[in-house]
Amino acid sequence: MTDIAARGYTDPSVLVSTSWMADNLANPGVRIVESNEDPLLYPSSHIPGAAEVDWTRDLNQPIVRDYLEKEGFEALMGRIGVTPETTVVFYGDKNNWWATYAFWIFQLFGHSNAKIMDGGRLKWELEGRPMTDELPSFEPTGYLAPKRNDSRVRAFRDRVIDHMMADGKLVDVRSPEEFSGKRLHMPDYPNEGALRGGHIPGAVSVPWARAINPEDGTFKPADELRQIYLQEQGLKADEEVITYCRIGERSSHTWFMLTYLLGFSKVRNYDGSWTEWGNLVGAPIEK
Amino acid sequence: MPEADRYPAKLSKLLRRITAAATRAERIQTLIDISRRYREVPQRIATRPYTKDHEVPGCESGVYVYTEDRDDGTLEFHFAVENPHGISAKALAVILADTMSGTPLAQVAALSSDIVYDLFGQELSMGKSMGLQAMVQMVARAAQRAAGAVTADGVG
Numbered sequence: 001m002t003d004i005a006a007r008g009y010t011d012p013s014v015l016v017s018t019s020w021m022a023d024n025l026a027n028p029g030v031r032i033v034e035s036n037e038d039p040l041l042y043p044s045s046h047i048p049g050a051a052e053v054d055w056t057r058d059l060n061q062p063i064v065r066d067y068l069e070k071e072g073f074e075a076l077m078g079r080i081g082v083t084p085e086t087t088v089v090f091y092g093d094k095n096n097w098w099a100t101y102a103f104w105i106f107q108l109f110g111h112s113n114a115k116i117m118d119g120g121r122l123k124w125e126l127e128g129r130p131m132t133d134e135l136p137s138f139e140p141t142g143y144l145a146p147k148r149n150d151s152r153v154r155a156f157r158d159r160v161i162d163h164m165m166a167d168g169k170l171v172d173v174r175s176p177e178e179f180s181g182k183r184l185h186m187p188d189y190p191n192e193g194a195l196r197g198g199h200i201p202g203a204v205s206v207p208w209a210r211a212i213n214p215e216d217g218t219f220k221p222a223d224e225l226r227q228i229y230l231q232e233q234g235l236k237a238d239e240e241v242i243t244y245c246r247i248g249e250r251s252s253h254t255w256f257m258l259t260y261l262l263g264f265s266k267v268r269n270y271d272g273s274w275t276e277w278g279n280l281v282g283a284p285i286e287k
Numbered sequence: 288m289p290e291a292d293r294y295p296a297k298l299s300k301l302l303r304r305i306t307a308a309a310t311r312a313e314r315i316q317t318l319i320d321i322s323r324r325y326r327e328v329p330q331r332i333a334t335r336p337y338t339k340d341h342e343v344p345g346c347e348s349g350v351y352v353y354t355e356d357r358d359d360g361t362l363e364f365h366f367a368v369e370n371p372h373g374i375s376a377k378a379l380a381v382i383l384a385d386t387m388s389g390t391p392l393a394q395v396a397a398l399s400s401d402i403v404y405d406l407f408g409q410e411l412s413m414g415k416s417m418g419l420q421a422m423v424q425m426v427a428r429a430a431q432r433a434a435g436a437v438t439a440d441g442v443g
Contacts, residue, residue, distance in 0.1 A: 036372075038372060038373065038374050039315065039375065039407070039410060039415075040318055040322065040374040041372055041374050043312070043315050044319045056410040056411070057410055093372040094347075094372075121372065122372075193413050247412075
């Protein structure tokens with residue numbers, strides 16, 4: 001894969017390479033954060049010095065389906081020793097699904113000093129770089145966060161309905177079988193947490209994985225991404241776009257790519273996604 | 288009935304050991320230790336590429352289930368977990384292979400996928416819990432089929 005700076009991204013600074021990470025393991029201005037789907041993965045091994053931010057325990061509220069509020073975010077940042085000046089670099093399993101999800105939630109609190117390690121855990125391990133099961137400790141910080149601001153990067157149901165009615169662009173990043181509704185009816189498959197299968201009317205299907213190189217999880221160069229999202233799907237960088245999947249994790253990967261790598265200015269992630277829409281009484285569905 | 292007693296004896300015993308952990312970190316470490324005992328399906332049973340009819344549906348860790356008939360009429364379970372990051376899937380594969388192999392088919396056939404939450408706790412993502420539950424369901428179905436309760440193709 002070519003150097004990140006040579007791939008033509010709108011904002012290449014938001015990605016760091018594995019070699020950059022290796023050079024900055026001891027950098028006190030950098031906090032490495034691992035976010036995974038598998039709760040056993042970080043405790044089994046992680047990049048030396050990395051903190052864990054767990055999607056379920058750290059970023060979600062236990063009762064209401066919503067993300068943590070200002071106080072919870074401040075406590076989290078204090079626990080992992082982050083200040084507003086700290087550069088937070090996320091990585092994780094599943095080609096960085098959960099890393100981009102955590103990155104996205106950090107943007108709800110305006111922590112823009114954040115980056116993704118290109119290729120995630122997969123690439124780091126493929127390169128034989130060091131891992132440890134030693135748990136790091138951090139000097140607690142007193143982080144003051146602003147009130148959570150959902151308006152810029154998060155879409156709620158009513159906005160999605162208005163967007164759909166106005167023929168706005170929606171990108172469904174799930175698999176073709178989920179998009180068509182076929183998987184919900186496939187024998188032996190677990191139900192998708194939804195009563196109905198299909199997609200939001202007018203959505204285009206672009207599975208999230210089309211943005212990456214499968215062999216190492218790195219993002220494709222900008223010209224290849226533009227071919228897929230602009231030429232093939234007709235998206236425009238200055239138009240409002242809403243991404244969604246099942247719960248908003250895969251679509252945060254596409255949100256990240258459209259926003260930072262292709263420079264789309266108004267992309268929002270609909271984290272209610274199919275687990276909300278596919279259960280919503282009266283919501284229109286296409287198959 | 289205590290939670291652990293809802294399951295076949297060997298699984299109940301293991302579950303009691305895991306849930307006896309004083310902290311979440313201890314429980315996780317126990318599960319990690321178990322995952323390190325994972326050995327993929329022996330070559331005499333199956334070799335790559337593993338076939339679709341043995342794949343656990345809906346599991347993103349690329350898990351395959353194989354069975355072998357035992358002389359006592361029960362089944363020996365074997366697993367392949369293709370995702371190197373699928374630590375939870377490997378732990379569950381070891382647990383199911385250890386505790387369901389040699390267990391009477393009727394008990395395996397009745398195995399509840401609730402075991403996933405009893406082992407791993409409630410703090411699993413939807414995708415992860417569905418994938419792990421699908422592993423349990425596939426094991427139960429294999430036993431149902433071996434016992435003649437179902438006839439669908441898929442495991443064996």
